Amino acid sequence: MIRRLLIVNRGEIALRVVRAARELGMQAIVAHSKADADSLAVQQADEGVCIGPAQASKSYLNIEAILEAAKDVGADAVHPGYGFLSESPDFARAVKEAGLVFVGPEAAIIECMGDKAMARQTAIEAGVPVVPGSPSAVGDLDEALAVADDVGFPLLIKAAAGGGGRGIRVAANAEALREELPMAQTEARTAFGDDRVYLERFIERARHIEVQILGDGERAIHLFERECSLQRRRQKVFEECPSPALDEPTREALCRSAVALAEHVDYFGAGTLEYLFDDTTGEFFFIEMNTRIQVEHPITEAVTGVDLVREMLRLACGERLRFTQQNIGRRGWAVEMRINAEDPERGFFPSPGQVQRLIWPSGPGIRIDSCLFDGHRMPPFYDSLVAKLIVWDESRDSALTRAGRALDEFTLEGFATTAGLHRRLVDDPAVRRGAMDTGFLERWLESELASTESQSASVKEAL
Missing domain, CATH: 3.40.50.20 (Rossmann fold)
Incomplete structure (x- = not known):
């Protein structure tokens, strides 16, 4: 205890x-x-x-x-x-x-699954599909070019010890691979103290889907999936549960593969297995595992009714899993918006400051995870996340509508945040249709910027 x-x-x-x-x-x-x-x-x-x-x-x-x-x-x-x-x-x-x-899990499991190249090899051993690429870290250019001959271009160069979207480069051809490989190795060594990199096929319009699992070292269960495709610079911005991209047979196969991998390594605690999903082929590929609680865990809690953090603590106390897979149901739809102390109008420049006025949205299906309070001064030393707005409703469309209403109620004075960005996103027709991939948000932001510049130019001409 x-x-x-x-x-x-x-x-x-x-x-x-x-x-x-x-x-x-x-x-x-x-x-x-x-x-x-x-x-x-x-x-x-x-x-x-x-x-x-x-x-x-x-x-x-x-x-x-x-x-x-x-x-x-x-x-x-x-x-x-x-x-x-x-x-x-x-x-x-x-x-x-x-x-x-x-x-959390044992050090050996963190070591195995936290190393991207090792986790990839472990997934292969467990029979879980991985993105075509190098079976392990590549040692030199000749080895990388041999992988390219087998897999084809474009290729992702990824740091074996990387995470959070860091340490990733794209090589469109052999010449780019020759140039990018040593730079990627240097970047990996600087960021992670480990210069090993591995290669994967670059799926240009992939969706990022992850599966939440719990394990007690002997048995594992899944708590369905989350869609995390709305990203900026490979950092998640907006997540939802479940994914609008999956039909039930694909969802079942994806989640079953996550459980298979978790049980293969005797996983203990809460963890998340991340996948790329190819909309055009319906294929999914394991890419990495996070051996901890995730920022976006509340949307899984909202849809399944399971308190993941309490379950982590119960498992750490020596209890076995209290659930079977049949106990885990799914109800409704949930979205999470990461509200950061950044100014989208100034290139997402960090904007720490002091809270002068704060009004949180409320009502059915609204949850706020935040440490903000009136008078609190945001320290400038850490991550810019200041709040997570989690919204649940019976359907995806109603959850997005409720999210818009919640964002309309949200008031924070004292520094700039990304709340306005989320307000525009939840009304975007493509987002409403669920037509997203990991590059969608950056294309959307470029389009917004171009539109703003065009409007400014028109105003100047009129003057």
């Missing part, structure tokens, strides 16, 4: 875990940087403990400081949230060696 849980994260996910822990009778302690000392997560926790200055490298990424704090507050378990050290096998291993429970 976990009595005192140390939450090593910040923002809305730290608050999310605080709430789940307290609902299970655990004492929630938030490990925070000096910049986050007055955060809502710290205010709502049973206790807060400072682990260092604002710089993440000296606080949220400082394993030694975190373990010292865990010892000082008498914690018996650690929840890493997402980001920071959540997918660090070294951190998971250090927590266990310190005699604490790590709320």
Whole structure:
């Protein structure tokens, strides 16, 4: 049984875990940087403990400081949230060696599934389809060119230790591959301390679909899929559950493959398997696994009624899965809009500031995950996510309509956000039809920019 849980994260996910822990009778302690000392997560926790200055490298990424704090507050378990050290096998291993429970999978599983090339090979062994490409990391140009001869162009060059859309380049031909490969290796080494890269066929109009799973080390279940195709610079912006692209036979096959891979590695905890779906052929391909809770987990909770964070904590306490696959149903439709402190009118330039006036939307089917409050000053040191607006309704069309109403109610004064961008998106005809792929949003933004510039030019001519 976990009595005192140390939450090593910040923002809305730290608050999310605080709430789940307290609902299970655990004492929630938030490990925070000096910049986050007055955060809502710290205010709502049973206790807060400072682990260092604002710089993440000296606080949220400082394993030694975190373990010292865990010892000082008498914690018996650690929840890493997402980001920071959540997918660090070294951190998971250090927590266990310190005699604490790590709320997540074993270090060996994080190591296996967090390494993109290794995860790809593991999927092949489990009989799960992967995007045609190199079976493992490529060592040099000759090996890369041999893969290209077999797979064809264009190719994605991906960092084996990458994540979050980072460390990815596109090679359209052999000349581009010669140029991009060493640059990709250098970028991977700089960003991740690991210069290994692997190659995949580039599916130009692919959809990004992921499957949520829970496992207890022996058995796994899925909680259906999420569509995450609306992305900017390979960072998710808007997600929905379920995907409008899948028919039921494809959905069943996709989700079944995720369970097969999770059980193949004896997966423990909450995890997400990410796939590319080719609309033109109906094929799906595994690309990577996230061995942690996802930012977009609330839409799965809204549609299935399962509290994923509480289930993570129950599993960490030694309980077995409480559900069979037959217990997991799906009701209605949910969307999540990531509201960031960025100004879309200025190229999404970060805009941290102080909350001067805040009105959250409310009503049936509305959920807000956020650490904002009146007077709160956004620290400029971290990710720009300030809120997640989650909307549920009985159908996709009604969920999008409700999302528009919720965005109309949302008021935040003090700094710019992406809420207005989401308001335009939910009314877009293509989004309404579900006609999306991973490049849609960037094309849409370019179109909006071109339209704005054209209107400005017309006004100038008229003057």
